[in-house]
Amino acid sequence: xxxxxxxxxxxxxRLRGWLIAPDGSVRDEIxxxxxxxxxxxxxxxxxxxxxxxxxxxxxxxxPIWMAGMVGSRNGWIEVPYVPAPCSAADLRRGALRxxxxxxDVWLVPGVSCRSDDGFxxxxxxxxxLALGAGVSHGLICQPGTHSKWIEMRDGAIASFATFITGEIxxxxxxxxxxxxxxxxxxxxxxxSAGRSAAQARGGVLRGLFQARARVLGGTLPAETVKPFISSxxxxxxxxxxxxxxxxxxxTLIAAPPHDGLYSTALGAGARLVTPQMALLEGxxxxxxxx
Amino acid sequence: xxxxxxxxxxxxxRLRGWLIAPDGSVRDEIxxxxxxxxxxxxxxxxxxxxxxxxxxxxxxxxPIWMAGMVGSRNGWIEVPYVPAPCSAADLRRGALRxxxxxxDVWLVPGVSCRSDDGFxxxxxxxxxLALGAGVSHGLICQPGTHSKWIEMRDGAIASFATFITGEIxxxxxxxxxxxxxxxxxxxxxxxSAGRSAAQARGGVLRGLFQARARVLGGTLPAETVKPFISSxxxxxxxxxxxxxxxxxxxTLIAAPPHDGLYSTALGAGARLVTPQMALLEGxxxxxxxx
Numbered sequence: 001x002x003x004x005x006x007x008x009x010x011x012x013x014r015l016r017g018w019l020i021a022p023d024g025s026v027r028d029e030i031x032x033x034x035x036x037x038x039x040x041x042x043x044x045x046x047x048x049x050x051x052x053x054x055x056x057x058x059x060x061x062x063p064i065w066m067a068g069m070v071g072s073r074n075g076w077i078e079v080p081y082v083p084a085p086c087s088a089a090d091l092r093r094g095a096l097r098x099x100x101x102x103x104d105v106w107l108v109p110g111v112s113c114r115s116d117d118g119f120x121x122x123x124x125x126x127x128x129l130a131l132g133a134g135v136s137h138g139l140i141c142q143p144g145t146h147s148k149w150i151e152m153r154d155g156a157i158a159s160f161a162t163f164i165t166g167e168i169x170x171x172x173x174x175x176x177x178x179x180x181x182x183x184x185x186x187x188x189x190x191x192s193a194g195r196s197a198a199q200a201r202g203g204v205l206r207g208l209f210q211a212r213a214r215v216l217g218g219t220l221p222a223e224t225v226k227p228f229i230s231s232x233x234x235x236x237x238x239x240x241x242x243x244x245x246x247x248x249x250x251t252l253i254a255a256p257p258h259d260g261l262y263s264t265a266l267g268a269g270a271r272l273v274t275p276q277m278a279l280l281e282g283x284x285x286x287x288x289x290x
Numbered sequence: 291x292x293x294x295x296x297x298x299x300x301x302x303x304r305l306r307g308w309l310i311a312p313d314g315s316v317r318d319e320i321x322x323x324x325x326x327x328x329x330x331x332x333x334x335x336x337x338x339x340x341x342x343x344x345x346x347x348x349x350x351x352x353p354i355w356m357a358g359m360v361g362s363r364n365g366w367i368e369v370p371y372v373p374a375p376c377s378a379a380d381l382r383r384g385a386l387r388x389x390x391x392x393x394d395v396w397l398v399p400g401v402s403c404r405s406d407d408g409f410x411x412x413x414x415x416x417x418x419l420a421l422g423a424g425v426s427h428g429l430i431c432q433p434g435t436h437s438k439w440i441e442m443r444d445g446a447i448a449s450f451a452t453f454i455t456g457e458i459x460x461x462x463x464x465x466x467x468x469x470x471x472x473x474x475x476x477x478x479x480x481x482s483a484g485r486s487a488a489q490a491r492g493g494v495l496r497g498l499f500q501a502r503a504r505v506l507g508g509t510l511p512a513e514t515v516k517p518f519i520s521s522x523x524x525x526x527x528x529x530x531x532x533x534x535x536x537x538x539x540x541t542l543i544a545a546p547p548h549d550g551l552y553s554t555a556l557g558a559g560a561r562l563v564t565p566q567m568a569l570l571e572g573x574x575x576x577x578x579x580x
Binding site: 112114117118119120121122145146147161162163164165167168170171172174175176177196197200201202203204205206208209210213214216217219233236237239240241243244 | 402404407408409410411412435436437451452453454455457458460461462464465466467486487490491492493494495496498499500503504506507509523526527529530531533534
């Protein structure tokens with residue numbers, strides 16, 4: 001396990017790769033828009049050969065570890081979900097081993113979760129970041145199109161829940177509600193109005209219409225509509241997650257603009273971890289859990 | 291007031307008109323897709339002349355009464371909102387009088403509402419239907435893209451709230467969440483699963499993701515995804531409205547498919563009124579309130 005490896009985060013819209021030295025440091029990096037949605041079924045291996053050629057050539061034994069939607073039905077090879085609760089060792093055992101020109105290729109599995117209230121949930125990629133966030137006992141929040149809240153116990157994933165905050169935000173930004181929106185100058189005061197509307201009676205379906213009605217009524221400037229909607233939705237997500245997991249402040253795995261938005265909404269004290277650090281630490285843990 | 295009139299419901303996507311006899315009965319009817327969104331600013335008068343020619347020619351004194359988005363900024367002539375609480379007489383006083391080839395044209399105003407929790411709200415068209423639903427004291431629910439819940443007191447509109455249920459449903463039906471959806475065969479059991487998910491902890495942003503996760507998990511057949519989403523959203527709307535207005539069962543002004551969907555969700559006892567009847571009765575009341 002002292003050897004280096006290639007770490008890949010291969011998601012729906014993007015491919016990122018890092019060359020990890022035997023001491024764990026990052027030696028080189030690639031970023032590309034070649035997410036799985038633009039790769040044909042027989043295009044994964046050729047694409048890796050092309051993008052990773054110098055790294056692969058330099059060390060014929062270098063293994064490749066990858067996490068994300070590359071292991072989904074629409075990815076390269078489907079890797080079955082591992083059910084929560086699950087540890088790094090469970091993910092290591094569930095990882096699928098493939099080969100590329102003599103290099104071992106490991107695809108980390110996603111995780112599924114069946115809650116006692118009949119809810120079923122899935123994630124692919126976030127499980128690896130969660131294991132790399134340095135949280136043994138506690139909550140993790142990973143904002144995004146499908147935000148994940150993950151409960152860690154004894155260094156393992158105990159349970160999790162998905163909130164479609166980012167997807168609703170994208171849909172609302174393109175919809176009738178936001179036709180009156182102008183480009184934001186600064187997130188406040190739209191953000192504070194949105195957080196406050198999320199507290200009001202009547203729920204999020206009532207709150208969201210305020211993004212239109214208050215502009216017509218002259219109490220919400222057009223350039224605050226988008227911060228209003230995003231802050232209302234984030235507040236709704238956090239409120240829902242607290243009903244599931246209690247009021248404990250989560251560790252936040254986020255990059256801009258989610259880091260600022262969620263830090264403000266969660267209040268002081270949310271520890272922030274970058275997605276890159278969490279992914280690399282997570283892959284190291286899963287590798288080492290053999 | 292014993293004279294007949296022409297009643298128009300001129301909304302964003304549709305124009306409907308009725309020739310009302312002096313005794314209040316419907317003598318003729320037109321329906322067209324010429325909603326205000328396809329009419330140029332100078333196109334309203336010519337379009338009315340063309341569509342209503344036989345009715346206008348038969349009686350040179352026949353007035354035209356219209357409600358809906360035709361009185362909005364993007365309509366024919368903007369009619370300022372009348373603030374709630376407001377009666378039929380208030381709407382009569384707020385109506386804008388115009389003229390078309392010697393015929394009086396009356397545009398009914400929309401209504402605005404400022405709640406004590408800082409919420410602002412608007413409607414155009416629904417106020418007329420509410421006044422025609424035969425509800426003196428009680429609640430009215432008008433499902434749609436922007437569902438309205440209206441509180442009636444002493445035959446007047448006391449307050450109301452908008453829920454963007456239909457808009458979110460349309461956005462979600464076109465989004466990632468619903469990519470696994472197939473054409474519904476029957477609304478159940480997706481509908482009952484959706485209603486049940488709306489009761490669960492974590493809120494609607496968590497519930498909606500179930501439309502995807504449960505299909506992946508094999509517990510929600512693909513042809514139940516759309517009924518699941520619509521029933522979850524309707525249950526969320528009703529739950530929000532009950533927090534505002536209490537548990538009283540509303541009178542429902544709805545046509546298919548909303549009538550069945552909302553009747554089931556509201557449970558037994560919801561009185562149903564058709565939109566056409568409510569509009570015609572509402573216009574008669576407003577006219578008579580001079």
